[in-house]
Every structure is written in C-alpha cells, then in structure tokens.
Amino acid sequence: MNRNKSAIVCGAGGFIGGHLVNRLKSEGYWVRGVDIKANEYNNNNSDDFVLGDLRDFNICKSLFDREIDEVYQLAADMGGAGYLFTGENDAAVMHNSALINLNMLEVSRLNNVKKIFYSSSACVYPEYNQMDPDNPKCSEDTVYPAAPDSEYGWEKLFSERLYLTYQKNCNISVKVGRFHNIFGPQGTWDGGKEKVPAAVCRKVAMAENGGEIEIWGDGKQTRSFLFIDECVEAVRRLMNSDFSGPVNIGSEEMLPINDLVKMVAEIAGKEITIKHITGPIGVRGRNSDNKLIMQKLDWEPSVPLRVGISKTYKWIEEQVLATKEKVSATEEMTL
Numbered sequence: 001m002n003r004n005k006s007a008i009v010c011g012a013g014g015f016i017g018g019h020l021v022n023r024l025k026s027e028g029y030w031v032r033g034v035d036i037k038a039n040e041y042n043n044n045n046s047d048d049f050v051l052g053d054l055r056d057f058n059i060c061k062s063l064f065d066r067e068i069d070e071v072y073q074l075a076a077d078m079g080g081a082g083y084l085f086t087g088e089n090d091a092a093v094m095h096n097s098a099l100i101n102l103n104m105l106e107v108s109r110l111n112n113v114k115k116i117f118y119s120s121s122a123c124v125y126p127e128y129n130q131m132d133p134d135n136p137k138c139s140e141d142t143v144y145p146a147a148p149d150s151e152y153g154w155e156k157l158f159s160e161r162l163y164l165t166y167q168k169n170c171n172i173s174v175k176v177g178r179f180h181n182i183f184g185p186q187g188t189w190d191g192g193k194e195k196v197p198a199a200v201c202r203k204v205a206m207a208e209n210g211g212e213i214e215i216w217g218d219g220k221q222t223r224s225f226l227f228i229d230e231c232v233e234a235v236r237r238l239m240n241s242d243f244s245g246p247v248n249i250g251s252e253e254m255l256p257i258n259d260l261v262k263m264v265a266e267i268a269g270k271e272i273t274i275k276h277i278t279g280p281i282g283v284r285g286r287n288s289d290n291k292l293i294m295q296k297l298d299w300e301p302s303v304p305l306r307v308g309i310s311k312t313y314k315w316i317e318e319q320v321l322a323t324k325e326k327v328s329a330t331e332e333m334t335l
C-alpha cells in the first residue's frame with residue numbers, strides 16, 4: 001500500500017506535473033506541489049502547494065519540513081520550438097533549469113530522499129542521427145558522441161549526468177525518463193510556449209471550415225507524440241522498478257507534421273489547407289525507440305495517437321470558444 005508515502009512534485013503548476021500530482025493522489029500519496037506559478041488548467045489536488053522559485057536554495061530547503069519519500073523533478077524553463085529553438089532564450093533556459101536541478105538534487109540528498117525522478121528529454125539525442133525524416137535514430141545508447149541541436153538539450157544531458165553522479169556517489173536512487181513530445185488536455189495551448197499538437201489543435205479550432213493555417217517549415221519533418229496518461233503511467237512504472245534509466249518515454253507512432261494537421265482537421269470535421277512559412281523546426285525526424293522500456297519495464301505506451309488527439313482537440317476547442325465568449329462580452333461592455 002502507498003497510503004503513507006509522501007512526494008514532492010516540482011513543476012506541479014505545469015502540464016505534466018499537474019497530471020502527476022493527481023495520479024499520485026489517486027494512489028494514496030501525500031503530495032506537496034511546488035511551482036513558481038499556480039496551475040492554470042488542472043485542478044490542483046496536492047495536499048499542499050508551495051508557490052516558490054526553485055532557483056532559490058532556501059525555498060528548496062523549506063520543502064522538507066516533514067519526511068519526504070520521493071521527489072519528482074519536472075520544473076524547467078520550458079516551451080515549444082518557438083521558445084526553445086530560436087536561440088533567444090538559451091541563457092535563461094540553461095541557467096534556470098540547471099540551477100533548479102542542482103538545488104533539488106542537493107536538498108534531496110541532505111534530507112535522505114529515497115528516490116528522485118528526473119524528467120529529461122528526447123532533445124538530448126544528436127542532431128546527426130535525426131537528419132532523415134523517415135529513419136531517425138533515438139535509442140538510448142545513441143546519445144553519445146553528444147550533439148544535441150539545442151541548448152535546452154545540452155542542459156538536459158548535463159543534468160542527466162548530474163543525477164546519475166549523485167546516485168553513484170551519494171546513495172540516492174535516481175530514475176531518468178526521456179520524454180518525447182507529451183501532449184494532452186490541460187497543457188499550454190497558446191501564448192508562444194505551446195508545443196506542436198496544442199498549436200495545431202488551436203489553429204484548426206480557430207479556423208473556419210475551408211480555411212488555412214500556418215505551419216513552420218515544409219511540414220515533412222516527422223515526430224511522434226505521447227498522450228499524457230501514458231507518460232504518467234511510465235513515470236510511475238519507472239519509479240517502482242529497479243531500473244534507473246535513462247529510458248525513452250514516448251510513442252513509436254511517427255508521422256509528418258502535415259499528416260498531424262490532416263488528422264486534427266478530420267477530427268474537427270473541417271477542410272483545412274496548410275500555408276508553409278519560415279520558422280524554427282528543430283530536427284528533420286524524431287521518434288521514440290521503445291525497445292529498452294519494453295525490455296526493462298515489460299511495458300510500452302499503446303494508446304493510438306488519434307485517440308489522444310481527439311481528447312486534446314475537444315479540450316482546446318472548449319478553451320478557444322471560452323476565450324471568444326470572454327472577448328465578445330468585454331467588447332459589449334465597452335460599447
């Protein structure tokens with residue numbers, strides 16, 4: 001029984017952290033969430049929520065006023081391609097995320113935390129293995145010689161090593177998952193930090209039937225996307241296993257972005273044409289390789305992309321409609 005276990009979820013105000021809090025609560029954990037911002041979309045079901053900046057070592061220390069069994073470190077300076085791949089935010093991304101990781105790992109050691117989960121990313125994989133959109137190579141053992149295509153990826157790789165070094169030297173059990181494009185309801189869907197599936201759902205939801213939406217690049221770049229429930233399931237399975245990782249947490253259902261748009265348009269019941277424009281696109285191809293997770297956890301994600309996209313589209317369409325209603329109510333008031 002997990003009834004007496006306690007956990008801290010760093011990044012509980014964010015997308016995956018919010019879902020993870022709810023999952024841990026459903027398993028009977030006592031959960032303390034922490035984030036620099038409140039969770040906008042997900043009802044925060046944590047027993048305690050600390051609004052605090054994890055770059056501040058004293059804030060990190062203050063989280064341990066009671067015994068904590070497990071820490072889930074998901075806080076990061078994070079966004080979609082428009083935030084991570086333009087180069088403009090690189091110093092902030094590296095400084096902020098590295099500081100959070102250094103702090104949380106050290107306070108976890110000082111407080112005898114039994115296990116800590118670290119959310120790494122598919123962005124650690126070398127660019128040279130992701131040039132062919134039909135055949136990207138992202139098995140865990142291909143990460144070296146290292147050549148991530150973004151500073152975000154370099155920070156993730158550094159922090160993976162940091163966590164594994166603490167495991168080696170400091171008697172703390174570490175679990176590292178490399179997330180591949182996680183999506184689902186209650187995630188960022190506008191404002192510039194949203195990722196591809198949410199951006200496509202929003203653009204299609206806002207477009208008229210027969211309308212046009214803009215996509216960065218030629219749309220032939222390929223990706224796979226993992227539905228949030230499966231991501232959280234994988235994290236829990238990894239935490240409960242003897243395996244440390246790093247291990248891919250992603251889907252193997254890869255498709256070109258143009259086909260993702262087609263899928264969303266079909267779900268929406270709209271005819272949509274794509275206008276290809278210049279913009280940051282990242283690597284040409286990326287897919288999860290699930291051999292290792294299958295081998296170590298005897299499990300791999302299996303929910304078809306279409307199922308997850310349908311749920312996500314429905315939620316984003318509701319947000320778009322609610323925002324439109326708010327705007328027209330404000331306009332009426334000012335008339």
Ligand code: NAD
Binds near residue numbers: 096180
């Ligand atoms: P998110 O942006 O929704 O969540 C990250 C949270 O960290 C945010 O709520 C943010 O406010 C918080 N945070 C940032 N700086 C902080 C600080 N100084 N102090 C306290 N909190 C701070 O992102 P997400 O999609 O939920 O991702 C969670 C983790 O998974 C991140 O580490 C991310 O890098 C990793 N990841 C996510 C994906 C994905 O597809 N979503 C893919 C690869 C890796």
